[in-house]
Amino acid sequence: MTGVRVAGVGLTEFGRHPERTGRDMFAEAALAARTDSSVPVEDVEEINYGNFMGSLAERQGHQAPLMAEMIGSRCSATRYEEACASAGVAVREAVRSIRSGENDVVLAGGCERMTNLSTAEVTEGLSTAADDLYEIRAGVTFPGAYALMARAYFDRFGGGREDLAHIAVKNHDNAMPNEYAQFHREITVEEALDAPMVSEPLGLFDACPVTDGASAVVLVSEDYADANDLDAPVSVTGSGQGGDSLALQNRHHLAVTPATERAAAEAYEDAGISADAVDLVEVHDCFTIAEVLAIEGLGFYEPGEGIGAARRGETTATGERPVNLSGGLKAKGHPVGATGGSQIAEMTRLLRGDHPNSEYVEDATVGVTHNAGGTVASAAVHVLEVDR
Amino acid sequence: MTDAGYDEWLDAIGEGEGYYLECPDGHGSLPPRRVCPECATPELDRTPLPESGTIETFTVCHVAGPSFADEQPYVTAIAEFGPVRLTGVVRGTDPEDVTVGAPVEVGKGTNETTGEDMVVLRLR
Ligand SMILES: [Zn+2]
Numbered sequence: 001m002t003g004v005r006v007a008g009v010g011l012t013e014f015g016r017h018p019e020r021t022g023r024d025m026f027a028e029a030a031l032a033a034r035t036d037s038s039v040p041v042e043d044v045e046e047i048n049y050g051n052f053m054g055s056l057a058e059r060q061g062h063q064a065p066l067m068a069e070m071i072g073s074r075c076s077a078t079r080y081e082e083a084c085a086s087a088g089v090a091v092r093e094a095v096r097s098i099r100s101g102e103n104d105v106v107l108a109g110g111c112e113r114m115t116n117l118s119t120a121e122v123t124e125g126l127s128t129a130a131d132d133l134y135e136i137r138a139g140v141t142f143p144g145a146y147a148l149m150a151r152a153y154f155d156r157f158g159g160g161r162e163d164l165a166h167i168a169v170k171n172h173d174n175a176m177p178n179e180y181a182q183f184h185r186e187i188t189v190e191e192a193l194d195a196p197m198v199s200e201p202l203g204l205f206d207a208c209p210v211t212d213g214a215s216a217v218v219l220v221s222e223d224y225a226d227a228n229d230l231d232a233p234v235s236v237t238g239s240g241q242g243g244d245s246l247a248l249q250n251r252h253h254l255a256v257t258p259a260t261e262r263a264a265a266e267a268y269e270d271a272g273i274s275a276d277a278v279d280l281v282e283v284h285d286c287f288t289i290a291e292v293l294a295i296e297g298l299g300f301y302e303p304g305e306g307i308g309a310a311r312r313g314e315t316t317a318t319g320e321r322p323v324n325l326s327g328g329l330k331a332k333g334h335p336v337g338a339t340g341g342s343q344i345a346e347m348t349r350l351l352r353g354d355h356p357n358s359e360y361v362e363d364a365t366v367g368v369t370h371n372a373g374g375t376v377a378s379a380a381v382h383v384l385e386v387d388r
Numbered sequence: 389m390t391d392a393g394y395d396e397w398l399d400a401i402g403e404g405e406g407y408y409l410e411c412p413d414g415h416g417s418l419p420p421r422r423v424c425p426e427c428a429t430p431e432l433d434r435t436p437l438p439e440s441g442t443i444e445t446f447t448v449c450h451v452a453g454p455s456f457a458d459e460q461p462y463v464t465a466i467a468e469f470g471p472v473r474l475t476g477v478v479r480g481t482d483p484e485d486v487t488v489g490a491p492v493e494v495g496k497g498t499n500e501t502t503g504e505d506m507v508v509l510r511l512r
Contacts, residue, residue: 119451120452120454120457121454123451123452123453124454127453133391133394134418134475134507136455137504137506138464138477138507139449139456139477140464140475141451141452141453143451147447148445148446148447148464148466149445151446151447152444152445155445155488196450197448197450198449198450199447199448199449200448200449200450201447245425248466249466249472249474250425254444254466
């Protein structure tokens with residue numbers, strides 16, 4: 001089985017770009033990744049494209065071949081849809097196709113255009129990641145679903161809104177120097193606690209923003225990298241995916257995420273590492289409580305212990321295992337279908353040493369990305385390692 | 389439009405004859421099901437839903453989608469009824485009076501914005 005190297009990464013600035021089309025944003029990210037990789041477009045054999053609500057937001061289905069055309073390719077192109085984990089799964093399928101020997105060069109990533117919709121329309125669109133019969137009809141919104149999990153967590157394990165506020169503060173701090181991030185504004189714990197409620201107990205600063213943006217990574221086989229003398233110091237050494245019941249009400253517990261546990265176990269075994277070996281992490285913090293559930297599901301904390309990690313300084317930039325040095329979904333932004341690819345791009349930059357926050361992790365060799373769909377009915381986890 | 393299995397179930401709830409599906413191993417689930425989601429057996433029997441449930445978690449939603457725009461703020465809760473949980477909108481009470489652990493009963497209500505039938509929970 002061949003190794004898989006990250007030959008290049010590309011991102012658009014995440015933020016409010018209601019006038020930009022999805023095709024334009026993805027083309028920008030994909031062309032940037034191609035340039036970063038020095039791989040000619042004619043060598044790209046497959047495009048794996050993540051997108052969640054393009055049919056709704058842009059009235060544009062069948063987006064994958066459109067995206068291929070936008071970068072001057074006629075290769076086979078497929079859209080992957082797994083709600084917020086769409087691009088994570090697109091990357092995973094790229095890894096699998098290269099490992100199988102079928103392809104040497106795959107471009108993976110994703111895009112979402114969201115701010116051209118009203119808040120109510122976005123709320124409705126995102127809620128379709130929940131169970132139509134048993135959740136959407138009962139008024140479960142995306143923030144509402146995580147609010148249900150947050151209250152269940154507080155009730156079972158303790159912790160409260162102030163602990164969550166520390167996570168928001170940390171991720172805003174991390175986004176400050178990131179040129180691709182949506183927010184470049186420090187916030188305080190008090191500001192987070194005083195912000196308007198979205199879905200109690202979660203307030204405005206517990207929630208990721210509505211974001212437009214695109215991400216792309218060029219993945220190549222070990223042989224292709226060697227034959228073409230590519231400068232590609234980061235490898236994808238582990239990949240895993242896990243699933244769970246779509247509706248919260250059918251889960252065994254409302255404050256743990258077994259899909260993440262299963263994806264992590266598979267990815268760690270694949271890479272031949274344990275959670276202890278991980279130096280830094282990009283996790284799916286669509287809401288502050290989601291970061292807690294993620295670092296517990298990934299095995300860095302026992303259930304109930306992750307809530308205080310940011311407050312204790314363990315997951316901050318100068319902590320022992322920084323979480324979301326990019327700013328995370330919370331402050332970097334969450335263009336749903338682009339997020340999983342963006343995490344791979346940011347982790348690659350962090351490990352290569354060309355991310356503005358690389359200074360905090362100069363000796364880091366092992367990074368993990370965690371991309372979750374809906375209320376973690378699906379999760380994709382990847383292990384990235386620097387070995388040259 | 390009807391959702392076979394679900395609509396029939398919700399009508400039964402409305403008539404006070406709510407049920408869930410039970411497999412021989414005692415796993416509970418809600419329709420539509422062809423097999424038990426826990427053990428995949430196709431042997432599912434209708435079993436009466438307990439009359440009283442317990443709120444396990446809830447949220448007061450202040451930012452609704454278009455289909456709940458007329459109702460915000462509203463409370464959505466997940467309540468345990470024996471081996472199954474139900475997600476519903478809590479009606480007939482102030483949001484401040486809803487607590488984890490509160491006993492509830494389930495009924496059928498109408499979403500005034502969309503006209504759709506929905507699961508409604510009321511404090512007992
Ligand atoms: Zn069963």
